[in-house]
Structure formats: structure tokens, C-alpha cells
Amino acid sequence: CSLMPGRSSSIASRHRRRSSSSSSSSICCRQSKQQAQQCPRRLQLLQSSRLLRHRPSATDYGEAYDNLFRSKVFQNELVVKEFDSIMTELRQLSMMAARFPDFDLAGKEMFLDKMEEGTERYKLFMKRLELCDDPAAREYLRYTNAQMLEGGFTMQVMFEGLSQSLGQYRSWLDEERRVSADPAQHQAFLAGFKQAWSSSAMGAIDMSVLAQMADPNIVVKAQKDPEFYKCIREISDNPTSETMSKWLDHPTIGPLVGAMWKSMQIARNRGQQ
Numbered sequence: 001c002s003l004m005p006g007r008s009s010s011i012a013s014r015h016r017r018r019s020s021s022s023s024s025s026s027i028c029c030r031q032s033k034q035q036a037q038q039c040p041r042r043l044q045l046l047q048s049s050r051l052l053r054h055r056p057s058a059t060d061y062g063e064a065y066d067n068l069f070r071s072k073v074f075q076n077e078l079v080v081k082e083f084d085s086i087m088t089e090l091r092q093l094s095m096m097a098a099r100f101p102d103f104d105l106a107g108k109e110m111f112l113d114k115m116e117e118g119t120e121r122y123k124l125f126m127k128r129l130e131l132c133d134d135p136a137a138r139e140y141l142r143y144t145n146a147q148m149l150e151g152g153f154t155m156q157v158m159f160e161g162l163s164q165s166l167g168q169y170r171s172w173l174d175e176e177r178r179v180s181a182d183p184a185q186h187q188a189f190l191a192g193f194k195q196a197w198s199s200s201a202m203g204a205i206d207m208s209v210l211a212q213m214a215d216p217n218i219v220v221k222a223q224k225d226p227e228f229y230k231c232i233r234e235i236s237d238n239p240t241s242e243t244m245s246k247w248l249d250h251p252t253i254g255p256l257v258g259a260m261w262k263s264m265q266i267a268r269n270r271g272q273q
Helices: 011-016 024-038 040-047 061-069 077-102 105-131 135-150 155-179 183-198 207-213 216-224 228-237 241-245 254-272
Strands: none
Touching (some): 105 155, 228 254
């Protein structure tokens, strides 16, 4: 999602500090990569689209982002409130994701309902942004798509991957519901589910811990780097220390990856207790 890829959950807080939340989009990068590989023609079409052919006037992604929030689109109070609401909800859900296997059936279903609702709201918001005639909005989307392509996917592929992920989680929920009447089967299912979840990006990296550990300025610098989405894709595909070690020495992305690595260790230690 990328949840207005990698930016603050509140316009008001953005003026107090340039905070940011990790994109819930990154939780589906594995599916995004697979779909991108299956659809090279789609990516070629997107690369040659009018959005990407047009030369942006901003000098980098960060400037394009800042221009967006100074544009006429975000002078509308309703737009600001909707954006804040979407970002706040998705950020809160991402912070709960690592503990998803520990929720009871009702909690899991509520979590998935909220994720689907928030994702659809965000998708609609981005579509409206795409259709508006504001130059700053179109410039921001050009930079976002170009940066995502460096990571091997696009906004559309990201949303499709997230939809696939949520569908998979629904199937797991249905399976748990089916075996829940038998305590032995239910416990066996939960053990396997927790193991599988801990190996995924959503389970391996505790976003609530990362939010406390990562300096907002470090996150902002990382997100401006052209290789940001490539890094996120690789870690989402294989959230291990080996993958992260490739990026630790990167001058702008490395500090964020270091915080991700620490949050992963904390999540693992908690799971072993």
C-alpha cells in the first residue's frame, strides 16, 4: 500500500516533523514481483505511458512530494482529512500485523476487513489524484511510478499483490475456522501458521517496533533514494539478515535497513519466549 508511498500519516504532523511510515505496500512485494515478471508487456506499456514520458519539473522525489502538499489539491480540507484518515488507519494496522497469528478468529476477521477497507480507500484516493488536473499531483505520480519501476513493480501491481495477499489470509482464516472445533487440530494449525507468518515480511519485521526505532529523518532520506523500492522488494521477498546485510552500508538506505534488522531480531526473540 504504498500507503502514499512512504510518507507521513498526518498532514499536521508533517509540518511538525517530517515523519513517515513504512509503506504497507511493501507487505505484498513478493506478489508484486511475481506479477511484474508475469506481465512484462504491462510494465513496458506503463514505462512508455504519458505519465512517465513527461519530464518532471521537480529535481527529486522529495521535492515532488513537498510540491504535492503545497498544491491546490491539498488546500481542500476534505481532501486533507480523508488522506489523514487513510494513512492513520493503515499505519495502525501495519503496526498490528506482526501479531496477527495471535488474534482470535473474530480479531483476525476484523483485521482483514479493516485492511481491505483501508486499501480500497487508498486505491480510490490515488486514482482521484491521478485523474485530477493539478500539475503537482501528476508530477508526484510520475516520480512515484518511476521509482517503483526501479524496484520492478508499479502502483497497480502493488495493489494487485496486496489483494492477492489478503485473499490468501482469508483462506487461512477459513481453514482455522474449519479446525477450530478440534483443540488438537487447532493448535497444530496455529503452530504451522505462526511459523509461516514469522518467515514473511509482515511477520518478520514488527512495524510497531520499527516505528519506535527509526528516526523519521532517516526514513525520509531513504525514501528519496532511487533504489528505495528495489531494497524494499528484496527484503519483502526474503526478509533475512543475509538480504538486509547487502544494504547496511548504503549511505542513505542503510540506516533504515539497520533499524529494520533490529526490529526483526526483537520480533524473533519475542516469538521464542
